[in-house]
Amino acid sequence: MALIAVSGHPGCRYEEVARITAQRLGFELLTQSRIRALSAEEFGAGADAPVPDKAYPSVVTSILARLATEHHLVYCAVGGELQARHFPGMLRIHVVAPENIRIGNLMLDRRVERPAARQLLLELEAADRQDRKAKFGRTRATAELFDLVVNSESIGAEQIAGMIETAVISGGLREIGYLSRAAEAQLQFQMRLRLSRYGLVPPAKITLRNKMFANQSEEMFANLLDFYRIAWEYEPRSFPVQYDRDGRVLEAFTPDFYLPEVDLYLELTTMKQSLVTKKNRKVRLLRELYPHVNIQVFYQKDFENLVFKYGLAEQPLQA
Amino acid sequence: MSAGLPPGVERVLFTEEQIDRRIREVAAEISRNYSGKVVKLVGVLKGSVFFLTELARHIEIPVKVDFLAISSFSNRSGAPGVVRIAKDLDDSVEGDDVLLVEDIVDTGFTLRYLLQTLAGRAPNSLAVCTFLDRNSRRIVQVPVDYRCFEIPDRFVVGFGLDYNQLYRNLKYVAVMKPDKST
Numbered sequence: 001m002a003l004i005a006v007s008g009h010p011g012c013r014y015e016e017v018a019r020i021t022a023q024r025l026g027f028e029l030l031t032q033s034r035i036r037a038l039s040a041e042e043f044g045a046g047a048d049a050p051v052p053d054k055a056y057p058s059v060v061t062s063i064l065a066r067l068a069t070e071h072h073l074v075y076c077a078v079g080g081e082l083q084a085r086h087f088p089g090m091l092r093i094h095v096v097a098p099e100n101i102r103i104g105n106l107m108l109d110r111r112v113e114r115p116a117a118r119q120l121l122l123e124l125e126a127a128d129r130q131d132r133k134a135k136f137g138r139t140r141a142t143a144e145l146f147d148l149v150v151n152s153e154s155i156g157a158e159q160i161a162g163m164i165e166t167a168v169i170s171g172g173l174r175e176i177g178y179l180s181r182a183a184e185a186q187l188q189f190q191m192r193l194r195l196s197r198y199g200l201v202p203p204a205k206i207t208l209r210n211k212m213f214a215n216q217s218e219e220m221f222a223n224l225l226d227f228y229r230i231a232w233e234y235e236p237r238s239f240p241v242q243y244d245r246d247g248r249v250l251e252a253f254t255p256d257f258y259l260p261e262v263d264l265y266l267e268l269t270t271m272k273q274s275l276v277t278k279k280n281r282k283v284r285l286l287r288e289l290y291p292h293v294n295i296q297v298f299y300q301k302d303f304e305n306l307v308f309k310y311g312l313a314e315q316p317l318q319a
Numbered sequence: 320m321s322a323g324l325p326p327g328v329e330r331v332l333f334t335e336e337q338i339d340r341r342i343r344e345v346a347a348e349i350s351r352n353y354s355g356k357v358v359k360l361v362g363v364l365k366g367s368v369f370f371l372t373e374l375a376r377h378i379e380i381p382v383k384v385d386f387l388a389i390s391s392f393s394n395r396s397g398a399p400g401v402v403r404i405a406k407d408l409d410d411s412v413e414g415d416d417v418l419l420v421e422d423i424v425d426t427g428f429t430l431r432y433l434l435q436t437l438a439g440r441a442p443n444s445l446a447v448c449t450f451l452d453r454n455s456r457r458i459v460q461v462p463v464d465y466r467c468f469e470i471p472d473r474f475v476v477g478f479g480l481d482y483n484q485l486y487r488n489l490k491y492v493a494v495m496k497p498d499k500s501t
Contacts, residue, residue, distance in 0.1 A: 227401055228429070305456070
């Protein structure tokens with residue numbers, strides 16, 4: 001199996017490199033947030049009972065091993081280069097960029113002025129060092145830990161992804177095949193021993209929910225977001241919007257998309273007006289109960305106009 | 320009301336006179352804000368050409384002009400790929416005061432990509448001027464420093480904006496009929 005570990009300096013947009021690489025190669029992309037969601041689902045770890053830092057590498061290795069029996073993976077998270085060494089077809093990428101470029105990126109991504117971006121970069125670097133130290137016992141990712149270190153100052157994310165694709169092809173990483181069940185069992189045994197110290201038990205089965213869209217419009221919208229290199233997650237969270245007297249959830253609302261870079265949930269409503277009314281009620285309840293959550297509803301007319309704008313329909317459909 | 324309008328056009332949204340007046344106002348604001356500097360207008364092909372030309376003519380400080388174009392999204396050929404620069408700038412913008420000139424900003428997808436791209440080229444400053452702003456469709460929040468008009472959620476053509484590459488040369492901005500093809 002191929003495991004491409006992509007990491008980088010804060011602010012150099014290595015996440016975008018990982019996303020484009022996964023798209024070009026048709027590999028599964030595992031980001032920090034997706035790993036967090038999987039460890040919450042499978043290990044029962046969450047905000048109230050987080051995975052201890054020292055157990056984190058073993059939790060991730062266990063998840064990666066399980067998934068690697070069915071997928072080639074692009075893993076984009078801190079310390080990915082250290083996790084990858086457990087796997088046969090690894091390729092470890094590190095993206096760097098000069099400070100001024102990274103400050104510029106943060107100015108745009110976070111919509112802050114240059115002094116604030118500089119300060120933010122310092123904070124992100126400190127957090128990165130602290131996170132790395134807590135989880136992997138070292139503060140720095142030095143060059144010898146990687147197969148390829150790329151300076152993104154004058155090379156775009158797409159070009160870097162092209163380099164990675166070439167390396168995957170020339171190295172025959174796909175041809176290695178998925179991780180064998182025997183190799184996975186051996187890895188899981190090692191991880192089980194380590195995790196037992198923390199009272200964590202690897203689950204019997206971890207599955208990646210494939211991008212199963214409810215309808216063609218959602219898939220088209222996901223393609224549009226991919227085209228514009230905008231990170232998205234499909235139905236990542238359900239919000240309870242109605243409870244009974246005993247506090248049991250009677251009704252929940254799961255927005256279609258979450259755009260982590262802009263902290264925005266999106267709901268597409270490409271259905272009958274009668275159903276839209278029901279959905280509007282849920283959105284209203286969500287806004288009341290979770291005022292900090294940003295949600296935007298895309299109604300059928302909005303969506304069809306968008307579809308027309310991007311050349312997917314022959315005529316504008318607006319009313 | 321629709322007398323003399325091209326087929327498919329429902330009504331005029333902004334007349335030639337309204338556009339001229341508003342562009343002069345925005346140009347004056349830009350001239351004030353960039354006083355003592357040289358502003359580099361970067362137009363996004365093809366829609367912004369008409370607006371950029373008119374804007375540049377009314378700016379009263381030294382102006383440089385350059386253009387770029389980006390690839391367009393199409394879902395028809397299967398994998399849509401990713402957005403890329405289809406025609407790059409002729410000159411570097413390093414150290415320049417760049418004003419990105421757009422015909423219209425709606426979802427913010429395109430503008431976000433362009434700002435990210437240009438910000439990485441170390442300009443001295445980077446701002447955005449758009450002819451039309453359809454804020455109701457915004458998904459990605461992007462900074463818009465100068466706008467001539469905010470428009471409703473309708474399909475518009477003219478003054479650079481097209482329908483199947485037509486109508487760009489209209490001197491006014493018009494709303495298309497919803498059932499244009501019938």
